Amino acid sequence: MSLAVIRSRALAGLQAPEVTVEVHLANGLPSFTLVGLADTEVKEARERVRAALLNSGLTFPHNKRITVNLAPADLPKESGRFDLPIALGILVASGQLPPERVADHEFAGELSLAGDLRPVRGALAMSLALHRQGAAHAMVLPWASAEEAALVEPARVYGARHLLDVVQALLGENSSSSSINGDGAPGPHGERRQGWQRVRPPAAGGAAPPCPDLRDVKGQSLAKRALEVAAAGGHSVLMVGPPGSGKSMLAQRFAGLLPPLSTDAALESAALLSLAGGFEPARWRQRVFRSPHHSASSVALVGGGSPPRPGEISLAHHGVLFLDELPEWSRAALEALREPLESGRITISRAARQSEFPAQFQFIAAMNPCPCGWYGSTQRSCRCSPDVVARYQGRLSGPLLDRLDLHVEVGALSPAELRATPDGEPSAAVAQRVSAALERQQRRQGVANAQLDSAGVDRHCALGASTADFLCAAAERLGWSARSYHRVLKLARTVADLAGADTIERAQLAEAIQLRRGLVAG
Template sequence: MSLALIQSRALLGLEAPGVTVEVHLANGLPSFTLVGLADVEVKEARERVRAAILNAGLEFPSNRRITVNLAPADLPKDSGRFDLPIALGILAASGQIDARRLKDFEFAGELSLTGALRPVRGALATALALQRQQQTAALVLPPGSAQEAAFVPSAQVFCAHHLLDVVAQFLAHASPVAADAGETPAAPPDAGACGAAGWHRVTATPPAPVTDAPDLRDVRGQAQAKRALEIAAAGAHGVLMVGPPGSGKSMLAQRFAGLLPPMTDGEALETAAIASLGGRFSPERWRQRPFAGPHHTASPVALVGGGSPPRPGEVSQAHHGVLFLDELPEFARSALEALREPLETGCITIARAAQRAEFPARFQLVAAMNPCPCGYWGSRVRACRCTPDQVSRYQARISGPLLDRIDLHVEVAALPAQELLEAPGGESSSEVRARVEEARNAAMQRQGMPNHLLQGALLDAHLQLQPEALQFAHKAAAKLGWSARATHRTLKVARTIADLAGSTAIAPVHVAEAMQYRRALMQA
């Protein structure tokens, strides 16, 4: 009887828990049994592995009883990422490769019937989990996945194009380190040049920064909306834009990500890891703020995530970036209400009967909507044909608690054609971003977080309200009937306005400007 243990990892949130692939060969009736709470695509690995080993010119122990266990048994496993470790386990258990050399490596990869390796999702998330757990195992991954995992600075990643590339490194007299140094390892029978040429150490090469992003200068007029976006970018606030069709709401939202400060190394890695879990990672988008714009027909699961095993939704794909919800009242009520928790906590917990996964969701919400069903309530360009009752019902599709969690409400009015054509070009995104970075840096030096995240005692300690500003805020909150949350959010916006003005204390003028962004929708 022979036994081999191969290390791999499953995907469950950003944790990427370890999985030990145990392969046992025994005498008895020939069979191939795979156990360990495997999904359908994992169970199908039996046929892929058998064909890949035979077509690679290696020996498949078809006269033995093969048992493969994916431990721990209560952890769900999905995708074809376990094909490679299962194949290596069979080869090690049958004595075709040295099992002792495999203990310092972790493997993942889908096998084609020819033995070629295909990319798998979640490679960067796996490498990040290794770094966070302070483990030193080297990763062996297919092309594409290896380049993705190499973006984690501490990751030791090897790329293999074919099953024979991996087998060649783990023969009795082969050394992966020597192969990485340029030495040619001994090749298995019929391996040809594959084992020498297809294995190499991978290091990430950061791509050149993208320079063709949409520029705020393209938007004519709309000074108030641009000012609101600048404040939102500086303080990490959410913003709701209300205006008639064609007034520029979508154009403004698409340029909002270009106003945000550059990502830190930690933010870039975490954002890329989430994109990797969803199979969306692109090296060209490295260190760029993500922008997610789901259609208004998106379900609650599409927004917040779900499935079995759980996968991240749009709110997590927009982590450290922008979530743009166009035509906000057209979204399903259940989908919008699901945003309440991540807007407050910055994370989303998906609980299922068999497992529980937590995904980060610290996004900036940018929403756009028409003020009424026809879209022209309060417009200077075209008369509205909706009754006040229709307008009220339309705006009531967005609940008060959700509106309360959006810091800035701004009107985006439609400009007459003459004014639109004659309006001069405004500031570029780079000019606005420079002020945003300065204000954000001031907040980070003062309190270690953006103003939007201030809570409790930290909020009291860092607001630094002048006595006149405090008295003004009290009177405004009482007269306008604000909730405690709305009052605090207005003061956070005032803190950001003061930072943009370079003021250490919040003056009444800063509170007055912040009040302009908490108006009622029916006043449009």
């Protein structure tokens, strides 16, 4: 037949809408036309597909007018993921492949000039979209991409390494004995083709190294307690202290305090990493720890580009985002964090399209109290004037600081204290308390304390008369906003959950207030 229809998928944010690749061969002046709002990478598929077919020993219809349509026409298409479906469409339209064998499959993959299949971004997002739509199609992908897509159960995913692997499997009922060049005959590269193979999800998590242990941090009991409270309630943390006091060490050990990811959360996190091409199957079900450099732009942090891609806040979805040297970040990048910290989502709007990405991350930030770093330290004297200190701390806006739940001072330890201080509590022991507190919150309200809305705060963070008076007095003295007032209530609820208490007592509220005392005064 002269018309072939092959199924594939594009990427639009975290969605993977279905794309129909229509290939038509007609008599006339030989040409190769590709339509359907294709980006430059997609249009270059004409040369890759032609060379891949010829170098694989297949026939390319040089004497035909080839028209390839990528439908729907108003959906932008990008990257080389359509190379494989275009090549198969040409083979079907020219009669080299039976059309009924491609009807129940979806194909994606970039082709080299020799016909090798190269991985594509977003394979996990494609498989997840196929599963959520309830379609019964099987997916055929390059091998590395198939390993990602197979994580979505019960999806049927097949991996191949060469165009001939796919062609061979489509030609015969028994892919282990059929060959495009004959029964078991070697291909053009000398190897015997075995067709594609079914890729199964891994039985357990990968062998990635474990998170660093909290035991390694000497002293800093207040900061460790703050991290425990933050992990137990999903709260954000700002650590303030001189250079070398252990702020980065503490942040790097925070992910080890969090409970394991559920299957749905792990799939969402992995799908976002797959969109950026940074997913590693060996780290399946492990919390993400993202620590971008302070020179990153606001687009790199929140996402953007054309087509829009996820930024660091979305790549840290269900994980940890650590921003060190917070005042050194650009003002635009920091202010862009306001809405995601509240809503857990980021909407990227451009003139042609709009994309929404999830961004439910735990935010950990660290900073020095002044440019030289030694303001308020007892070990070294600060050489910054009060105006310089105030100006440095003023780089962080009030609305941003208002959205950070815990403000913790991390003091420097002397060499004698470092030598005399014994090892602290291991991460595993803290993680058990965190897990118990989170389970308590899920049973009570269905979400972590940091995600409670106003009605949930009124219902689950109620105070007694004397305790409420104590909180009001502290709020007036410290000049808190209504947001800060509610965030301290959520903190107190988390402290009570760690203690296994049903109600918030005065001591637990006092600890929550202590964990939100603000920056060192300039």
